[in-house]
Amino acid sequence: MISQLSWKIGGQQGEGVESTDRIFSTALNRLGYYLYGYRHFSSRIKGGHTNNKIRISTTPMRAISDDLDILVAFDQESIDLNAHELRPGGVIVADAKFGPTIPEGVDAQLFAVPITSIAEELGTSLMKNMVASGASWALLGLPTEVFNKAVEEEFGRKGPAIVEKNIEAVKRGSEFVLAQAGGPLEAFRLGEADGRQKLFIIGNEAIGLGAVAGGCRLMSAYPITPASEIMEYLIKKLPKFGGTVVQTEDEIAAVTMAIGANYAGVRTMTASAGPGLSLMMEAIGLSGMTEQPLVIVDTQRGGPSTGLPTKQEQSDLNAMVYGTHGEIPKVVIAPASIEDCFYDTIEAFNISEQYQVPVIVMTDLQLSLGKQSCEVFDINSVEIKRGKLVSGVPALEDNKLFKRYELTEDGVSPRVLPGEKGGLHHVTGVEHDQEGRPSENALNRKRMMDKRLGKLNSLLIRDALRMDAPHETPDLLIIGMGSIGGTIDEARERLSADGITSNHITIRQIHPFPTEQLAPYIAKAKQVLVIENNATAQLAGQVKLHVGSGDKIRSFLKYDGNPFLPSEVYKACKEMN
Structure with a gap:
């Protein structure tokens, strides 16, 4: 038996590669294996080569593998582009329809399965993904009932007839390849999994869950790869907690709405990628000047401009640190695991309110969209820290305003929500005095700059x-x-x-x-x-x-x-x- 194995499926985008991967990996997760997935996909909605690679292990790991054991191919292009990763003696499960061939120099065993033909016999070629996944699952000798359960979960909403047909597709693909191979391949038998309960999610989902647990009740955002899944997750979850998601007309609207909502007392976030972050820069400066909490997630991708919207890169660091004009206090934190995505999102909200600064959570495409096993999150450890948010402010004397930007020893001023009796003050993007009134006085300017910039002198996050x-x-x-x-x-x-x-x-x-x-x-x-x-x-x-x-x-x-x-x-x- 082996302790780990790497499996990849490839085809044209829109051909069912994603759903095949999802069912296959879900079944493996049910068995208790540790998984690490990575998607290679085109920026087109349909068409263009795409592949999903999953590493399966009996022990924890956090990286894609150098090589490949099993390649499932819907077309010859998938073989030509990916077969070089196969280790000697690897396996290709391919659709017989296109007459698959093994590239010269590749040591692999080919199983040509009539994937499309079997699916069409069952009523539609759309089920070819189930035929293919059933064939590769069978070669591993893993329990069929677990895979069938994953199929039921995937297609259950479409009714029992659809579930039955897909399970039949899995069965036929399995039977055909086992007849060719003479049974499961002993060289690919995985050792027994530990059976422990694990989450199997992408980083964006962990960020979304962290936002909910951290008290976020509004997300204002504009869709962009690879950040959109955060919005999609929260669209489903926030209404259950009295919150909502607003899809704005652009990233400028998204970030300014987040600032305004935070000013009103609602924990709010936005998320984007490099192009959207560029559009947010002026508003990030507004957050720093007005000392309003703000949480932004930047899921980095290939740049500049549109660049490589579906590919891995970590090139926004300087933009996050230096992007805004002028000088403001700002925090940039970089999760390094799925667990970090959850806990760091909560910490970002706390830091943002405790120090009244913009906080950018910096991820990258591999972490944001790569699906991985992780430990179940400890919800009981979550703390909500709102900093110097005060209430019960004494009534002010005539013509007096609340010192919203009071000069304090730690640089953090008391903060009130709109409508608080005794909390009336000015809010403006120009330089201001302690009550928020516009001021160009040189001494006041220096004091306010020193106050703002001194806030973070002692900040050190968990596991900095x-x-x-x-x-x-x-x-x-x-x-x-x-x-x-x-x-x-x-x-x-x-x-x-x-x-x-x-x-x-x-x-x-x-x-x-x-x-x-x-x-x-x-x-x-x-x-x-x-x-x-x-x-x-x-x-x-x-x-x-x-x-x-x-x-x-x-x-x-x-x-x-x-x-x-x-x-x-x-x-x-x-x-x-």
Whole structure:
């Protein structure tokens, strides 16, 4: 038996690849396996090659695999584009309709199954995805009843007749391939799963759930890949808690609506990708100047402009840190796992209200859309912290206003909601005094700037730097952010086998930068390698700017739209030694 296996399905977009993957992985999750999925898809609604890859393991892991064990192909293009990933002795399950062939140099076993023909015999070619998934499931020798249950859940809303036909499609695909193979393939039998209950969700869904748990009751947003699933999730969930989602006409409207709703006391968020973040910049400055809470999720994708809207990249870091005009306090945090997406969203709302600043939650496409196993979230640990939101303000004397921007020792002023008796004050985007009245007085300007910019002097989020038990003086310190962490950890296992000691730090608080916490680890490391999905080494730039030690810091960059593979990171690390 084997401890892990990699499975991929490919075809034309709109051909059922996504639903096949969903049912296949749902059934595996029911059995208790750990899963890590990644979608390669076109920016077109229909047409263009797409594939979904799932890594299946008996133990936890957080990276896509270097190689592939089973490829399910709906067309020859899927074989030509993906067969090179197959390990020697791998398997291709392909539709016999297109006369599949194995590319030269690929060592694989081909099972040509009449996928489309079987589906058409059952009434519609749309069921070919069930024939294909049934065939590949059968080769693994996994229990049929679990897969059939997943089919029932997928198609149950369409009635028992549709469910029955799809289950029959699974059965026929299974029977045909088993007759060809002579039974399940022993080389692909997975070890028994631990059977523990796990969530199997994408990062965007975890962010949506974190928003609900964190008290968010309004989302204002404009659809954009790869952020749209946050909106779609909250459209279904928020009404159950008295909340709602408003699809605005553009990202400018979305962010200004979020600022206004937060001013009114409703925890509100918006979410977008790089192009939308660019449009929000002026309003982010308004949030900083008026000291209104604001939570934005930026799901990074390939840029600039429309760029690669469905591909992986981490190139918005500088925009998030420096994008607004003028100088305001701002927080940028970067989840590194599905669990982080949930808990960091809650923390973003708390930080935003406690410090009265905009908070940007920085994810990337791989983390936002990659479906992964994770631990069940601890809802009981959630705390709602609203900071200096005050009520019961004494009535004001004639012509007096509430000191909404009062100069305080910690830089955070008391905040009231509209309509609060005794809380009358001005709100304006121009510089103002403690009561909000516009002011161009030089001394007042300096005091207000110092007040705002001093708020975050001591901010340090949970796990601002995340690392395992460190070596005292490692040969190599590897630094990353976002979805790259699991890939780095796998590479380090191979380095350890080679006798190379390494530490791994995931930087989760991007701004304000955790300089004092990171500096000692860089000082002790012989060499430092910063790994990131962009062309200009933006994270490495932050490290050099705040910590120094540029003579020992090197970068490994990837910006072709694809995530890092463990073998690529391993090779880059080896070249450092």
